[in-house]
Amino acid sequence: MRKIFFALLLFAGTLFAEVEWAMDYSDALAESRESGKPVLVMISQESCNYCFFMKSQVFTKPKAARFINENFIPVELDLQSDPLPPYLKPYGTPTFYIVADGGKKVSRPIVGAAKADAFIERIQKELENMGR
Amino acid sequence: MRVLKSVLLLLINISLFASALSVDEAFKPSASFDNGKVHLKIELAEHIHLTKDLFKFSVEPKDRVSLGKFTLPAAQKDDFGDEVYAGVFETDIPIEVKDRGLKSFTFVVTYQGCSDSGICYPPVTKRYDFDIKAAAEGFKVVEGAEPDSAAKKTEEPPLSEEESIASTLKSKSFFIVLLTFFGFGLLLALTPCVFPMIPILSSIIVAQGEGMNAKRGFILSLVYVLSMALTYTAAGVLAGLFGANIQAALQNPWVISLFSLLFVALALSMFGFYELQLPASLQTKISRTSDQAGKKGGLAGVAVMGFLSALIVGPCVAPPLAGALIYIGQTGDALLGGAALFVMSLGMGLPLLLIGTGAGRFMPKPGGWMSTVSRVFGVVMLGVAIWMLSRIVPDSVSMGLWAVLFIVSAIYMGALEPIGEKRSWSALYKGLGLVSLIYGSFLLFGTFTGATNPLDPLKAFKERPASVTGASAEAGLRFVGVETLEELQKELESRNGPVMVDFRADWCVSCKELEENTFRDPDVIEALSGFRLYQVDVTQNSAEQKRIMKHFGIFGPPAILFFKDGKELRSKRVSGYKNPEEFLEIVKGI
Structure with a gap:
């Protein structure tokens, strides 16, 4: 029964949007300096289904994409292949960090996948914690 | 797949x-x-x-x-x-x-x-x-x-639980589960199970004598229903708590088989092949105690009776209840378990509230339709049994089982019998039965044509979606699949005319849209006729696939790059979905 329900949801929810990712971390920091928006770092890796879930099912939701684009300079870093700045120490993926003031202020790690609403809520809470 | x-x-x-x-x-x-x-x-x-x-x-x-x-x-x-x-x-x-x-x-x-x-x-x-x-x-x-x-x-x-995003997760499905359980409760109220409760409740209300009015009746029945609900809630919480531990065991094929057998057994009892009940002696004992409690009057007495009634009725609603408890055990969530069982019993108690308040005016008449409701539950449970089994048996087997379920239910609904004199209801049953029969036949058909999804039994006869290597359908554009950066660079260098490179992935919804709408549009196909078309499938996000994306500075699919004489036309780069009109606009200038 749930399957049918969600299959219907699938067809109902075919509206798309996208997150405007920065090219790399240094670009993101530069853009952040210019715009004053903090950087939202997503740490992902190969063969990470939950990262795919975020990219394909959450960040495609207009609500989530808008929220990210309006408030952040988003950038995606690979746990295995990208050099991570020393203040980011994720132990799994996806893990998100909010980085402000060029790395002087870093949020707590926001760990794991979540659906759009919960994700936004969690990020907002973290912004409040950082005094923004 | x-x-x-x-x-x-x-x-x-x-x-x-x-x-x-x-x-x-x-x-x-x-x-x-x-x-x-x-x-x-x-x-x-x-x-x-x-x-x-x-x-x-x-x-x-x-x-x-x-x-x-x-x-x-x-x-x-x-x-x-x-x-x-x-x-x-x-x-x-x-x-x-x-x-x-x-x-x-x-x-x-x-x-x-x-x-x-x-x-x-x-x-x-x-x-x-x-x-x-x-x-x-x-x-x-x-x-x-x-x-x-x-x-x-x-x-x-070290991460505190609080830091983990999932802990703040208030998933919507929580409410969907509650709503579903409330619905189940309502359906349960329509089975004969709840009827023993009606005389009990009526006797309480009658015992109140002259001071009786709608408000008092409502309060009495509310207390009765709530205490019954709390009894079930306790069962739900226990299932949630212990469920967390048995959850790992539930992944075991033997356990899964056992549970689906259990569901079949429960379903058969819903069909009336046999009955699940407490021994008669115990049953009368409980009902005597509850009678005495009721005579004492007062809300506490009513509450005790609600609790005892839950025990009496328990075995009768056992099959659906057991189903609910097993489901909760699987989620391993005590809060959800308690809440779900609570709303289910509220659903079950709703008619009782109406009866208590209106002193019998809103009672539905018992009759043959009640056993129909039981049978519906039976079919649902057989469905649950198949659903559980589908995790451990090959897809073709579970497809076959679904087919059998639909077809046999259809026969029971009289799909192949003449309607006879009584038109109204039998016609409806027969109609629904026929739909079930036809769907079941499609499923059976699907079983033999390699379909794996019971929601899509005729897959073999549909147009195939774009395959992994490219070739966006027979009627659409013909892409050449490219797997390495070197391969792509070589192709790009050796071509003088316009080239289009499409980055796609199976999990990318916008890519699907592009493939199914834009790339099938006759005008788009026409406009791209002079182009050499390449496709890079980045579904696996493998090292090589990422290397290609990094080389071109692409963060993910969908991305469409245009090249002319080996050089990329950066201004034409497409990311995200474009409908045929927008896409044509971009292609026009090349």
């Missing part, structure tokens, strides 16, 4: 348990060497699973020892359609020693997995040194475990 995977993506219910474990807490590996075989055992913490395809094994020194032939044990499918292991992973790997003089070797295993709480761990590599000679006599393990670079880089900062 890939399409199914993207459907499944939507089904995942990122769980609420998320206590974040470090890699070392999540996976506890050990290995031993005996009889020419390495026995590898990895104990997984709760809600942790290992991905079958991501295992890597090797032995060193490579020129003197090698791995024998082996297959990994059967795995279950996770929410993403990947094969995974849960609980304890154990396997034997034969080692072939080429050099008789070899004294020791090193066994290297790399594994990777995820937690149901929505986190994937980096790959972990463990190395075990084994002494060959010692193993001949008994065996001895010289363990030299060491996580690989990725794991080392990420020494885990």
